[in-house]
Amino acid sequence: MREITYLEAVKEAMIQEMKENDDVFIMGEDIGIYGGAFGVTNGMFEEFGPERVRNTPISESAISGCVIGAAVTGMRPILELQFSDFITIATDNIANQAAKLRYMFGGKGKVPIVVRTPGGSGAGFAAQHSQSLEAWMTHIPGLKVVQPSSPYDAKGLLKAAIDEDNPVMFYEHKLLYGTREGVPEESYTIPLGKAETKKEGKDLTIVATGIMVQRSLKAAELLSKEGVNIEVVDPRTLVPLDKDTILHSVKKTGRVLIVYEAVKRSGYGAEIASVIAESDVFDYLDAPIMRLGGEEVPIPYNPELERKAVPQVDTIMDAVKEMMI
Amino acid sequence: MREITYLEAVKEAMIQEMKENDDVFIMGEDIGIYGGAFGVTNGMFEEFGPERVRNTPISESAISGCVIGAAVTGMRPILELQFSDFITIATDNIANQAAKLRYMFGGKGKVPIVVRTPGGSGAGFAAQHSQSLEAWMTHIPGLKVVQPSSPYDAKGLLKAAIDEDNPVMFYEHKLLYGTREGVPEESYTIPLGKAETKKEGKDLTIVATGIMVQRSLKAAELLSKEGVNIEVVDPRTLVPLDKDTILHSVKKTGRVLIVYEAVKRSGYGAEIASVIAESDVFDYLDAPIMRLGGEEVPIPYNPELERKAVPQVDTIMDAVKEMMI
Amino acid sequence: MARLSKAIKDPKKTLYQMILIRSFEEKVEQLFQQGKIHGTMHLCIGQEATAVGVCSLLDNQDKIISTHRGHGHCIAKGTKVDRMMAELLGKETGYCKGKGGSMHIADLDKGNLGANGIVAGGLPIAVGAALTSHMKNLGYVVCCFFGDGATNEGAFHEALNLASIWNLPVIFFCENNKYAMSGSTDDMINIQKIADRSKSYGIPGITIDGNNINEVADAIDTAIKHAKNNKGPTLIEAETYRWRGHSRSDARKYRDREEEKEWRDNRDPIALFIEQLKENNILTDGELEDIKKRVIEEIEEAVKFAEDSVEPSINSLKEDIYA
Amino acid sequence: MARLSKAIKDPKKTLYQMILIRSFEEKVEQLFQQGKIHGTMHLCIGQEATAVGVCSLLDNQDKIISTHRGHGHCIAKGTKVDRMMAELLGKETGYCKGKGGSMHIADLDKGNLGANGIVAGGLPIAVGAALTSHMKNLGYVVCCFFGDGATNEGAFHEALNLASIWNLPVIFFCENNKYAMSGSTDDMINIQKIADRSKSYGIPGITIDGNNINEVADAIDTAIKHAKNNKGPTLIEAETYRWRGHSRSDARKYRDREEEKEWRDNRDPIALFIEQLKENNILTDGELEDIKKRVIEEIEEAVKFAEDSVEPSINSLKEDIYA
Numbered sequence A, B: 001m002r003e004i005t006y007l008e009a010v011k012e013a014m015i016q017e018m019k020e021n022d023d024v025f026i027m028g029e030d031i032g033i034y035g036g037a038f039g040v041t042n043g044m045f046e047e048f049g050p051e052r053v054r055n056t057p058i059s060e061s062a063i064s065g066c067v068i069g070a071a072v073t074g075m076r077p078i079l080e081l082q083f084s085d086f087i088t089i090a091t092d093n094i095a096n097q098a099a100k101l102r103y104m105f106g107g108k109g110k111v112p113i114v115v116r117t118p119g120g121s122g123a124g125f126a127a128q129h130s131q132s133l134e135a136w137m138t139h140i141p142g143l144k145v146v147q148p149s150s151p152y153d154a155k156g157l158l159k160a161a162i163d164e165d166n167p168v169m170f171y172e173h174k175l176l177y178g179t180r181e182g183v184p185e186e187s188y189t190i191p192l193g194k195a196e197t198k199k200e201g202k203d204l205t206i207v208a209t210g211i212m213v214q215r216s217l218k219a220a221e222l223l224s225k226e227g228v229n230i231e232v233v234d235p236r237t238l239v240p241l242d243k244d245t246i247l248h249s250v251k252k253t254g255r256v257l258i259v260y261e262a263v264k265r266s267g268y269g270a271e272i273a274s275v276i277a278e279s280d281v282f283d284y285l286d287a288p289i290m291r292l293g294g295e296e297v298p299i300p301y302n303p304e305l306e307r308k309a310v311p312q313v314d315t316i317m318d319a320v321k322e323m324m325i
Numbered sequence C, D: 001m002a003r004l005s006k007a008i009k010d011p012k013k014t015l016y017q018m019i020l021i022r023s024f025e026e027k028v029e030q031l032f033q034q035g036k037i038h039g040t041m042h043l044c045i046g047q048e049a050t051a052v053g054v055c056s057l058l059d060n061q062d063k064i065i066s067t068h069r070g071h072g073h074c075i076a077k078g079t080k081v082d083r084m085m086a087e088l089l090g091k092e093t094g095y096c097k098g099k100g101g102s103m104h105i106a107d108l109d110k111g112n113l114g115a116n117g118i119v120a121g122g123l124p125i126a127v128g129a130a131l132t133s134h135m136k137n138l139g140y141v142v143c144c145f146f147g148d149g150a151t152n153e154g155a156f157h158e159a160l161n162l163a164s165i166w167n168l169p170v171i172f173f174c175e176n177n178k179y180a181m182s183g184s185t186d187d188m189i190n191i192q193k194i195a196d197r198s199k200s201y202g203i204p205g206i207t208i209d210g211n212n213i214n215e216v217a218d219a220i221d222t223a224i225k226h227a228k229n230n231k232g233p234t235l236i237e238a239e240t241y242r243w244r245g246h247s248r249s250d251a252r253k254y255r256d257r258e259e260e261k262e263w264r265d266n267r268d269p270i271a272l273f274i275e276q277l278k279e280n281n282i283l284t285d286g287e288l289e290d291i292k293k294r295v296i297e298e299i300e301e302a303v304k305f306a307e308d309s310v311e312p313s314i315n316s317l318k319e320d321i322y323a
């Protein structure tokens, strides 16, 4: 199978959906001729023109509300939010409007929007452009939340998100954009709410999200040389969460480490840990449920500090080893 | 000791601080002659005048940023955010500016602001005016988060919050405003980061926040008649969290139920549960750590549905009983 | 003799709707005082000319977006008072099955995209609804209601800018009732005419007497034509007044009784319109009585319908979240 | 003969600062290309007249708030290039101890309340800083820089409204460089002059040639007096142009090379000022050479300082969060 990057996979999913359905279009800041801050929409303006690739002013509040109005009247908009940190200006529309509209209206109206947005640190953009704030949106009933960790997943999950009749937050990762793997050319769907076991193992389960899936796989590979056999589960969608796959894995291994980039405190890893803690898996646990999340600090600019602010392959390995004692 | 309401306690703390320190002032929507949407500032405009009780236009983004600028240049502003749901429009200032300013500037500048805001359901205000979104702010390094459950605590914690040199989110509760208890007239401080054991017990620990402390105490009272002896711990501040008091209690009882009003998924109860799960208390647990949080629904308007959307005394009792089997 | 707007095609129906709104609101107030409605409510008594003046010129496929003070807009757009009343009583037969209440009534079939509990929350959504009209070439316009207070929110600014640069068929209709809860426009806005804010976006802006329904109809007529001729948005500022407090618990300390009296006695939109119709020999006393009688009956029936309706089932709590 | 602004008290120092900014930015660009600076950067080459024109008229106690494109503002407000460069290299000696980087340089001692990575994020903060001046009667003004793109954010609208109704000593200084990343003002704003947005708030608005430092100085002089005389805020729109792309990875597909050439060749703010000074016999060729030499030395020293400085300790990761 041909290999493409995560970035290309995201783009391809959008292009295929836009070709298939006239109601699908994309709007966002600098997504036109500029191709988007990270280049994801590069070439789409040329292909689909200014009506369906709508370059917007810098006004996150207007554009995040605009997609709602368009969706409820029959369109299926994709919004590219330039950095996931800017959700702070779009929060009202996403959490108070899009998520609740149908419920408030007693089951009338649908809001099929996808908000694509890159999160994460590691690019040297400092505190206001490097956060992983997906936990916020997982707290809001009415939203679905997706966080793909690979090109293959990104394409299939984005198609599912665009096909979805509900608002979906779709968290991409700046550092993943350049990663490559085999991705089918034709359109395919990965259903929302299905986790994937990225690597089988028997000694310990790592539940990892986003870029931490890749780092955990790397850690697992290195650990296997030391005789530790790790299973890596990627929820892929945070809401709805595939509890079964996670619990099943933990039952098998008896140990679980949850790895996520977001600030540890109140990150989505806390929800995953809690779901495990309150389940019947409790009786199978050989060690406390552990989390490895981002430090409780804003993301610093200095590259070495920035690296230390979130889990890396070595810190994942350390955490596993500590649990295996 | 004279009894006053939670609302009066909050007001008294503000008045005492404003008398003591000219740098302290309050701003917010309709806090002037109107006295605030819930009447908390009633009479303060008359007492302190329009310069120190600043009525603002409806512009949460301007006012939440304005307090930051005032704070960093030497004032100690209190912002009343009319409903805690409107944090959605102030998120950028709180999470991206106030919380991070000092860190981004390498340890320069302080942002002594207190954002007071009422959360919670039960008043018939429906989906956009009834949320409990405190978990969002607990995720952001640089903020402190306080959630008083009684008049006495409200007064002492608010003084501590105003004296604090860092941004503090101070979550009040609409339904608590009318509750009364003995509160000293003189000014006093309850340090941030200190939990309180509101009731001693030996069979099970309830860690409850906000209004759920009162409901849990009521449930504990009723359960004691059935021979179940509950300990109720109120963290009072969510950030920093007094882990010691919580863990100590859970070690003693061997069982823990975490009760909170916010939507269960990704609410702060998940963080509390995780902190317990990953601690050495693990070995003392006789039952899985359980959470009782709000249902995964927007808050509905119908009073009976609204009641069912969040934990009540009866559902707390049910949850305890299930854990005691 | 008072000039009647040519845009008002059916003056008696128009009057009837204004009276229906007033009676609805008075009944809601009463039920609230009797403890039959809980939560809060924002009455539009005194502002009936804007709601009716606007909506009477809109087609069924044209859309509105309303506010927390939205009962009048709903009724004027054709939403039925019985199911509205049922919603206020939290009943299953309500427009939102009892889940939304006063601040969230919507009737998508009638082009009513809903009230909104967030001040200025509706404006960006209205722009999006207009975008659909444009992209799918549907030919409808969207009229977005909001208050004077909402014009100080950032969402107002961003929405008008976006609608302007994309030249969308949306009408921004500001009901300037001089107060946003307690904040008066005099204190909160440093210009005389909110309509002048249109100048930041290069769109037409006009200030009208919102209690004279003829002015409302004329202005909205022009704005609709403007939008339907692909000329983009308009900002209309209609000066009006809410007779009641902001919501249930408002002692109205921020304004004086003289001012209230002036608006009630001399600028009542319904009394003014009746006078104009009579002057123009369009309405007889008998017809007026008939209208009033019909309204009273309709409201009584609505209350009966609402009171007789069942509460939503507890199971419904977890329904209607996802499509 | 070109008119020089009387408000510019020390023309040679002014010119020196402009050249210092240009050289700083050119050096930053070079270091970036060499991989010595990571992350991103937004250069203000071509916009030196606004930064220097504004700040040269501010006292030490007057405050500025800057943007993502903020190096020029910093330097003009007296922040030292060595510690700035150290910050860009992420060093412990940097203004933010390596934690902030280009987008967050602040120097509170010099009245520089910091750059901001959020477009329009600085405006409400500036209003608050002006509120302190007002409440404590400190007599300082706050000048808030922002771009044309920022004027489409809600925060712009809300901040100007609040500053206006409270009559605060703040100057809103818009550097209109025709583009916000890729969005041109022609596409994103439907009026000719951003300064006209002042009309929504009842404050003075003026559009000037931001590449003519004399116009900048005159406008800011008037605005400072206005503010210090308790007359409230002013909106100044300064037309200018960024010579480089928005940030490191910008192919500038959204604008044409002719336009770039025109601004570079005929509207270079430094060249224009030099010409004016020479015409007025204030600057000799020798003096100009001296200035350039001094600047080169200063920049070289700054780079050396930065490169010689140590990295922040790993422990510092968790420091400086709470006061």
Ligand SMILES: Cc1ncc(C[n+]2csc(CCOP(=O)(O)OP(=O)(O)O)c2C)c(N)n1
Binding pocket: B029, B058, B060, B082, B086, B089, C042, C068, C069, C117, C118, C119, C146, C147, C148, C149, C150, C151, C177, C179, C180, C181, C246
């Ligand atoms: C974002 C937000 N801020 C504050 C409120 C509280 N609130 C509800 S209505 C209102 C006043 C609105 O004033 P205006 O826009 O003039 O409408 P009016 O009530 O006069 O019809 C306020 C402050 C809210 N609902 N949403």
Ligand SMILES: Cc1ncc(C[n+]2csc(CCOP(=O)(O)OP(=O)(O)O)c2C)c(N)n1
Binding pocket: A029, A058, A060, A082, A086, A089, D042, D068, D069, D117, D118, D119, D146, D147, D148, D149, D150, D151, D177, D179, D180, D181, D246
């Ligand atoms: C709220 C927000 N939205 C988007 C961005 C991304 N961004 C950074 S600078 C910029 C363009 C700003 O344009 P303008 O205000 O004109 O300033 P200029 O870059 O031209 O100096 C954008 C879109 C951001 N940093 N913050």
Ligand SMILES: [Mg+2]
Binding pocket: C147, C148, C149, C175, C176, C177, C178, C179, C180, C181
């Ligand atoms: Mg109003």
Ligand SMILES: [Mg+2]
Binding pocket: D147, D148, D149, D175, D176, D177, D178, D179, D180, D181
């Ligand atoms: Mg610009």
